[in-house]
Each structure stands twice: as structure tokens, then as C-alpha cells.
Amino acid sequence: MMSDHVDGPRSIGDPPADVTDLFAFISPENPVRTVLAMCVFPSAGESAIFSNVIDHAIAVRRVTVAGVGEAAKFQPAHEEIRFSFRFEVLERDAAGNVIQRGTCTLPDGRELSLIVNDEKGASTPEGDVRVFAGLRSDPFYLAVIASDLRRVPNLLQHDNVLCVVVEFDTHRLLNPAAGSLFGAIAETVPARSPAGNVSHPVARIDWVGKPEQTNIRLTNPGLRGAEDIRDLWNQQKPFEISKELQPLFLQRLKDSFADWDMRDGKADWTPEALSANANIFLDDFLLFDVAKPITDESHLEIEKSTLYGRPYQTGGGRTIDANVIDILLTWLVNHDRKFLQGGATQATKPGMKVFPYFAMPNTDLQSVDDCVELAAAADAVWSVIGQFNLDWHPLVAQVRLTGAGTGQLRRIETRDGGEVVERLEEVDNAKRLYRYTLVAGIPACHYTGTIKVTPRGDCCVAEWSVQYQADNQPDIVVRARVATLLKTGLGSLKSRLEVRHDPNH
Known part of the structure; x- marks a missing residue:
């Protein structure tokens, strides 16, 4: 409703x-x-x-x-x-x-x-x-x-x-x-x-x-x-x-x-x-x-x-x-016996008192972040998730790569029949980090994702973050989709690399 x-x-x-x-x-x-x-x-x-x-x-x-x-x-x-x-x-x-x-x-x-x-x-x-x-x-x-x-x-x-x-x-x-x-x-x-x-x-x-x-x-x-x-x-x-x-x-x-x-x-x-x-x-x-x-x-x-x-x-x-x-x-x-107050008392932005009365559009980037601590060396983990082909992700059925290095495209076929296209924007193997942007397939714009691995003693932390603006779909829908992508992907690494969750995340 x-x-x-x-x-x-x-x-x-x-x-x-x-x-x-x-x-x-x-x-x-x-x-x-x-x-x-x-x-x-x-x-x-x-x-x-x-x-x-x-x-x-x-x-x-x-x-x-x-x-x-x-x-x-x-x-x-x-x-x-x-x-x-x-x-x-x-x-x-x-x-x-x-x-x-x-x-x-x-x-x-x-x-x-x-x-x-x-x-x-x-x-x-x-x-x-x-x-x-x-x-x-x-x-x-x-x-x-x-x-x-x-x-x-x-x-x-x-x-x-x-x-x-x-x-x-x-x-x-x-x-x-x-x-x-x-x-x-x-x-x-x-x-x-x-x-x-x-x-x-x-x-x-x-x-x-x-x-x-x-x-x-x-x-x-x-x-x-x-x-x-x-x-x-x-x-x-x-x-x-x-x-x-x-x-x-x-x-x-x-x-x-x-x-x-x-x-x-x-x-x-x-x-x-x-x-x-x-x-x-x-x-x-x-x-x-x-x-x-x-x-x-x-x-x-x-x-x-x-x-x-x-x-x-x-x-x-x-x-x-x-x-x-x-x-x-x-x-x-x-019948007005008791007011039923919902879980919010106003819209995202209140209206204005001057023409045109409706608040300016929402343009702030939204963020979804997840991470997991792995009982494995950072280089070993990066050798798996640092590959742009994303073949380690359980929601991915197939990936086709076009080009090489910065500007490389990956066309992802998901197991539910969807397709997502993303572009590699930056890769730094020394820092164990790569950044990519969305081309098509998710109802969002200004979409940027970052995957990185950071050493922590004998272990390491794999992190995945995404920033975006929902585009012609409710933010709550886009957020849920992105959160599922991150959580499922990082969660799958537990069995693959014998990981344990970071209690601080």
C-alpha cells in the first residue's frame, strides 16, 4: 500500500x-x-x-x-x-x-x-x-x-x-x-x-x-x-x-x-x-x-x-x-479512538513554505558495506577475490570479460536469470584493492563498488562496499538487492577459505 x-x-x-x-x-x-x-x-x-x-x-x-x-x-x-x-x-x-x-x-x-x-x-x-x-x-x-x-x-x-x-x-x-x-x-x-x-x-x-x-x-x-x-x-x-x-x-x-x-x-x-x-x-x-x-x-x-x-x-x-x-x-x-502512529513522523524531507513547496530531490549517495575476517593470509584471499571475473561468487552463473586492465568490462549472468554489466575503473594489487562502476543491470546510477583485502595479524579482512543512487526503483529495493549480493558473496568465503566473522563487524 x-x-x-x-x-x-x-x-x-x-x-x-x-x-x-x-x-x-x-x-x-x-x-x-x-x-x-x-x-x-x-x-x-x-x-x-x-x-x-x-x-x-x-x-x-x-x-x-x-x-x-x-x-x-x-x-x-x-x-x-x-x-x-x-x-x-x-x-x-x-x-x-x-x-x-x-x-x-x-x-x-x-x-x-x-x-x-x-x-x-x-x-x-x-x-x-x-x-x-x-x-x-x-x-x-x-x-x-x-x-x-x-x-x-x-x-x-x-x-x-x-x-x-x-x-x-x-x-x-x-x-x-x-x-x-x-x-x-x-x-x-x-x-x-x-x-x-x-x-x-x-x-x-x-x-x-x-x-x-x-x-x-x-x-x-x-x-x-x-x-x-x-x-x-x-x-x-x-x-x-x-x-x-x-x-x-x-x-x-x-x-x-x-x-x-x-x-x-x-x-x-x-x-x-x-x-x-x-x-x-x-x-x-x-x-x-x-x-x-x-x-x-x-x-x-x-x-x-x-x-x-x-x-x-x-x-x-x-x-x-x-x-x-x-x-x-x-x-x-x-474510529479515531487512538491515533495509530507509524514508524516515521515525516517524509525523507519536509515540504517547503515557499514555491514550489516540494523539497528538492534526494541526490545523496547511499552506501552498503559488508566485511568478513578470514583465517588466511591476505595474499591468498586476494588471489581469489581480487580477480575481476567474480567466479567465486555463488550468485554468479557465468561471467564474460571484454578487454583487459582498466576499462575492462564484465558481463555477469546471475543464477536467477539476470544480467549485470560492470566496468573496472582501478586495480591496485599492492594494496589488494579494485574499484568498479555499474554499466547496466541494476536500477541505480552513480554506482561504484570497491573490493579490498587488508592484513590483520595472521588473518585478513575482506571488505566490499557499494555507493549508489536508486534509479526508477525504491531505494529500499535497491538496497536489499545490493546487501544480498555483498552478504552472500562474502559469506561464501567462510567455507572456501576457512573464515570466521569479525566480531567487530
Whole structure:
């Protein structure tokens, strides 16, 4: 469960179209302006770019409270206020730098040109709208295992996403005098193409309203054997869920909420309240009121108050630093009886109070290190692991070498069917050390590995260290893969060279 990250087979197969999150809040640097933002491309690497065949859109409709208590209902208007982004193929600017340009089409038809990753963004001549698009630190954090509510560190630590941000004059674009409550959705829609003889274009790839509709509410891991209906949901038209499919989705929500209620072994919801809750979440859009304060804690307050049958006090919405997972799970599991704090209290980086609000992308190199002490002479150990062919490693099925000395390439076929290509950058037999870099095969960049052997009395220590940045895969996944590589390799030397572990490592 990762907000709207990887929320169905279709979006998993097309990461640039995967909408991960949606935000709506009042600008902390200018309270007369509203900020809407969406993120795509989970675990985006430094080379990630926006798709040039997809429209990225944030749509807003005015909403009225049409019922309270067990009849709680939010009714969206038909008129839509839409901000749509279209991005171009890469090009080079006058200085030779590779850039990506984009265009944001505003609700009134005006077009605003921008350059991806331009920190200043782009503004209309009138100054009423400012937009940004680029790579930023992922503002979402997940620090609980759904199956048993176990607290863990943030599973998205060090991850990045692509973000689009729209900041605008609230009164000019939303006219809150006609009603200050709104619902927002974000979606990715394929560029229009003519229908074929035996097919028709996909309506949309992904969309999100409230966080976790797909990965927690519709695809509850506690519902054993339940079919995955996330792609079916993502094909629905936001604000207008198919009447034919509403019963299917509603029943799934009811079953899911009943299961979440019992996840702590205690029933906190009546059947009637669970049904009302399901009705509220079936109409999936992010509610925000621009006339009331939107804070890090106000997420879902509008829905909760309306279900309780009382006027809401905040602007709801979702700020960049809102703890949406713990807020949602506390509501579902124990009806806000006791706050369920996960194992992290913030994302990798907190949001900023100034435009473009999302923190700079994570660029720090990550490190994985391992070592083992061997009851053997350093030269004897180096004669085994100092060879670039890596044939001593139990995970290696075959290695093909190209070239010799510095610059030599090794093409590794792993026993699980994978392939990794690495280049020798430095070898120093006197110091019993060699350094290599990754060419391909691991979802990482700036990847450098070092293997060395150091004498220690009659024994020696074999060390293996890797530095990297995850690239289009979660850091936690890349780290686990690298750690397994190092641990398995060094661990295999115990039997080969009669080793014993260094108690200090």
C-alpha cells in the first residue's frame, strides 16, 4: 500500500503515467492563493522525464453538502475547472543543455509555457497563476505494514517523484463567493488517437482523489482471494463513477471497511456507520474549503464531521506534510479512538513554505558495506577475490570479460536469470584493492563498488562496499538487492577459505 503509487497493473507497467499523490492547500507564503499539485512516476530516478504522450490534469468541481450523518453526501457540480499539462520530447537549449518543455492549459484556455526543473517556474503575464514541473523528493511516507499494523521505518525513504504544481489567485479562478467547498482529482490521460477497427483508446491510465482509494480501501490485503479491481476503478470517470459498477465498488468498500475495523480485534463501527463511510469514499475526490484553514492535521476532517452530523471546522484538503496514512488507518481501524502512529513522523524531507513547496530531490549517495575476517593470509584471499571475473561468487552463473586492465568490462549472468554489466575503473594489487562502476543491470546510477583485502595479524579482512543512487526503483529495493549480493558473496568465503566473522563487524 503506497498512497496511489503502483496502484494497478496498468500503472505499474507505465510508471510515468502512475499518479502517486494529489494535494490541495492554501499557499503558506500568500494566503490569497491556492495550491494544487500532483505527483507521478514513483521512485523516479534523476533521468526521469514526463511522458510526451500523456496529458497530466488536475480537475476541480464545486461541491455542496447534500446530506449529513448516516445520509452524508457531497454533490459535485457539473462544471469543471481544469489545469492540463502536456510535455514535449527532450531538446537542447542554446547552451547545449538537455531540457524538457511543457505547456499548462488553464481553465480559461490560456496557455503557460514552462521548462521542467526550472525552480522559478513560470507565471502568467497577469501574475494570477504560477506553475512548476520537475523532480522532487517524494512527500509521501509509509511506515506501517498493513497486514499486522507493524511500525517500520519509512519505506519510501530517499525516493523521488515528478511533480506538477499550480499556484493561483483563489478569488479569480475559483470564485469562492459562489461556494468555497471544492473537490479535486488528478489524472493521466493518453493523448487522443483515433479508434482502431478492433479497439478503442484507453480513457485514462490512472487517477486519484483521496489518497489510498486503490491500495488500502479497494485492495485491502485482509480480503483473501478478492479480485484486483484497481484497473477497473482507474478507468472510471472521476466525479461520475459508472452507475452499473457502483454496486461492485460499494460492496468492496463495505467489505474492506468491516475488515479494517476488526484489524485491532475490536469493533468500533456500527454496520450503519460503516455503510455511510463507504458511501462517502465511493465519491472519491479530495475535499477542500478555501474559506477555512487547511493544516497538516485537517485531512479528512470535512468527511468525518459530516458523517458525525456536524459542521466541519477546517478546510480539509491535503498539505505536503500531512500524515495521510496514519490519519486514514486510525479512522478505519478504531474510529479515531487512538491515533495509530507509524514508524516515521515525516517524509525523507519536509515540504517547503515557499514555491514550489516540494523539497528538492534526494541526490545523496547511499552506501552498503559488508566485511568478513578470514583465517588466511591476505595474499591468498586476494588471489581469489581480487580477480575481476567474480567466479567465486555463488550468485554468479557465468561471467564474460571484454578487454583487459582498466576499462575492462564484465558481463555477469546471475543464477536467477539476470544480467549485470560492470566496468573496472582501478586495480591496485599492492594494496589488494579494485574499484568498479555499474554499466547496466541494476536500477541505480552513480554506482561504484570497491573490493579490498587488508592484513590483520595472521588473518585478513575482506571488505566490499557499494555507493549508489536508486534509479526508477525504491531505494529500499535497491538496497536489499545490493546487501544480498555483498552478504552472500562474502559469506561464501567462510567455507572456501576457512573464515570466521569479525566480531567487530
